[in-house]
Amino acid sequence: MQPVSVKLNFAKGTVVNGEYMNALQPRYDKAEFARRGTAMYEQQIRPKIEKSNHGEIVAIDIDSGAYELGEDTLTASEKLRAHHPQAQIWCVRIGHRGVHRFGVRPAAAD
Secondary structure (H helix, E strand, C coil): CCCCCEEEECCCEEEECCEEECCCCCCCCHHHHHHHHHHHHHHHHHHHHCCCCCCCEEEEECCCCCEEEECCHHHHHHHHHHHCCCCCEEEEECCCCCCCCCCCCCCCCC
16 A cells, blocks of 8 residues: 655645645535525435434535535545535535534433
């Protein structure tokens, strides 16, 4: 296995194995990103996938409405970017309010 060379040039993007890759910049502010992602998930995607995919991550391109499922945000996002390289990605854990949990979970009552 050969090492991967990565060179950063903040003015131009990233070069990986001699190929130039543009740095993807968000096209929306945080509030608009969240509004679009949440609305698209609730109105178009959730009814199709929620019953059989509880706990999985769905990565949504908030421009096209395309989405992919995965066990984690990286897997779902990589699957989506394979088909939509310029995707503006919003992630949701199916059946949960948040994608990640922080802190300690309360003990179950006996």
